[in-house]
Amino acid sequence: MSSPTLKIGIVGLGRLGQRHAINLAQRVPNAQVVAACSPVPAELDWAARELGIATGYADYGALLAHPGLDAVFLVTPTSMHAEQIIAALRAGKHVFCEKPLSLDLGDCLAVEAEAAHHPQLVTMIGFVRRFDASYQDAQQKITGGLIGKPYMVRSQTCDQNDPSGAFMRFAPTSGGIFLDCSVHDIDLARWLLGNPTPTRVYASGTNAIHHGLQAFGDVDNGLATVEFADGGMATFMASRTMAHGHETLTEVFGTAGRLCVGGNPRLNRVEISDVHGVRNECTPDFYARFANAFLVEAQEFTDAALGRRSLSLTLNDATEATRLGIAMTVAMRERRVVEF
Numbered sequence: 517m518s519s520p521t522l523k524i525g526i527v528g529l530g531r532l533g534q535r536h537a538i539n540l541a542q543r544v545p546n547a548q549v550v551a552a553c554s555p556v557p558a559e560l561d562w563a564a565r566e567l568g569i570a571t572g573y574a575d576y577g578a579l580l581a582h583p584g585l586d587a588v589f590l591v592t593p594t595s596m597h598a599e600q601i602i603a604a605l606r607a608g609k610h611v612f613c614e615k616p617l618s619l620d621l622g623d624c625l626a627v628e629a630e631a632a633h634h635p636q637l638v639t640m641i642g643f644v645r646r647f648d649a650s651y652q653d654a655q656q657k658i659t660g661g662l663i664g665k666p667y668m669v670r671s672q673t674c675d676q677n678d679p680s681g682a683f684m685r686f687a688p689t690s691g692g693i694f695l696d697c698s699v700h701d702i703d704l705a706r707w708l709l710g711n712p713t714p715t716r717v718y719a720s721g722t723n724a725i726h727h728g729l730q731a732f733g734d735v736d737n738g739l740a741t742v743e744f745a746d747g748g749m750a751t752f753m754a755s756r757t758m759a760h761g762h763e764t765l766t767e768v769f770g771t772a773g774r775l776c777v778g779g780n781p782r783l784n785r786v787e788i789s790d791v792h793g794v795r796n797e798c799t800p801d802f803y804a805r806f807a808n809a810f811l812v813e814a815q816e817f818t819d820a821a822l823g824r825r826s827l828s829l830t831l832n833d834a835t836e837a838t839r840l841g842i843a844m845t846v847a848m849r850e851r852r853v854v855e856f
Contacts, residue, residue, distance in 0.1 A: 522610075522818050523586045525551040525579045526569075527600070529559035532614065533591035535803060539814050540589065541567045547818045553579040576600060580607040587638075587821050589814075590614060595689055598623035601639065602630045610638045610821040612814075616699045617641050617834035619691040621842060624835040631831055638821045641834035643703045645764070647816065648809040650777045654768065655708055657775060664772030666709055671701035671766040672753035676800060677725065683756065687732040693721065694738055694848070695841040697754040701766070702844075703837045705742070705750035707829075708768050712744035714840055717854040719847035725757045733849050740844040752844070761798030764805055781805070 526537045526549055533554075541549045551571040552563040560572035573579040579588070580603060587610035590600050598618045604611045618624045631639045645651050658666055675697070690696040706712070721735030729736055736756040743749055763781040767774060783797040783804065799805040819825045843854040 520822055521546050521548045522821050523548050523550045523584050524589055525549070525553060525573075525582060525585050525587070525609075526563070526589045526591070527553040527576060527579065528591035528593075529554045529556070529563055530591065532803070533559075534562065535810065536589055536591055536814065537563060537567060537569075539811050540818075541569070543811055544814050544818050546822060547814070550585065551579055551582045576603070580604060580609065586610060587612070587817075589817075593689065594619055594691065598627050601627050605630050605634045605637055605639065608634075608637070610817075612640045612642065612817045614642045615644075615703075615834065616691070616695055616838050616841065617831070618838060619695055619842070621835070621839055624831075624838050628831050628835060638817065638827060639831055640817045640820070640827055640829070641831065642813060643700060643829060643833070643837070644806050644809045644813050645700050645704055646707060646829060647812040648806055651704065651766070654766075654775045654777050658708055658768060658770070662773060663768065663770030663775055666768050666770045667748045668769040669705040669708055669748075669750040669766065670752075670769075671698075671704055671750070672755070672763070673697045673701055673802075674753065674755040674758045674763040674765075675802070676761045677757045677759060681726050681728065684726060684728055687729055687734050690734070691841070692732075692734045692845045692848075693736070693754045693756070694719070694740060694752070694844040695838070697756070698738070698740070698752045698844070699837050699841050700764075701752050701754075702742075702750075702840045703829075703833060704766055705752075706833065706836060706840075708766070709744065709748050709750065711833075711836075712746050712748050714742050714843070714856050715745050716743040716856070717741070717840070717843040717847050719844045720851075721848045735848070738844075738848060740847065742840060742844075762801045762805060763798065764802070778805075 553573045563569040590613040719740035721738035726736045765778045847854045
């Protein structure tokens with residue numbers, strides 16, 4: 517007897533949506549992409565041409581009515597996430613949705629409440645770094661007591677500068693640098709510190725290169741500090757202006773040691789020695805760094821929807837990441853401490 521297959525509709529086929537679609541169609545056993553949804557005809561043409569997904573929908577409601585559909589994979593603008601998740605759950609579909617869950621805390625709580633009415637359905641938000649082998653190894657070592665009691669995390673997401681500033685077209689809807697760039701770091705800090713309760717947030721930022729962001733209350737470099745009820749701390753840096761490439765770095769300090777993930781953002785194992793010195797090439801973007809983690813993430817969702825395992829993260833984790841991201845944004849924009 518053949519193994520059961522999860523029939524998935526991919527929603528959103530931009531750059532990241534296409535990468536998710538390729539993984540689901542070609543690299544995740546027991547997943548089958550049976551339909552695609554996008555308001556952009558060229559994206560549906562791509563799905564048909566490159567992946568053989570012959571059924572395409574411009575309307576999300578029509579996709580949800582596709583015969584035999586089990587699940588949706590949402591890679592859509594953040595402003596649409598909550599509404600689309602709730603609609604899918606009410607249609608009886610499992611849901612994977614890219615991060616963040618929402619930029620609005622009320623929307624996050626509404627999704628949690630709706631999901632509670634459908635315990636038979638899997639709802640997963642894509643905090644992909646939890647599925648990276650190095651971060652998983654670090655978390656297991658922390659849980660095993662290798663560095664004693666963890667009390668501080670320093671984490672950063674730094675993107676290579678785009679001189680064209682093309683990313684600024686998303687500035688009106690991104691929620692700002694902390695919700696856009698630091699939400700992964702926020703989730704990691706909570707996970708690695710054992711989900712402590714936040715008590716106070718400080719934040720600041722500057723526009724080193726892309727001064728046009730100021731019109732949207734945003735910055736191209738931001739710093740934030742979070743204090744927790746158990747005495748722990750987390751500090752975050754986000755940047756859109758790195759000259760050398762994409763850099764994801766997380767340090768965890770404990771009473772008996774320290775762990776560092778991503779201290780040298782290597783593209784590969786090649787080391788270059790020449791008249792400029794000894795160096796290595798850097799990862800160019802987030803996908804080059806986390807390509808395998810995206811695959812592992814998609815596999816966990818598929819397995820969970822097929823009843824083979826439980827999810828390793830919760831909807832509340834996504835809500836709390838948004839809660840902290842909003843607090844950091846308010847602290848920066850209003851130049852004040854935010855207390856919980």
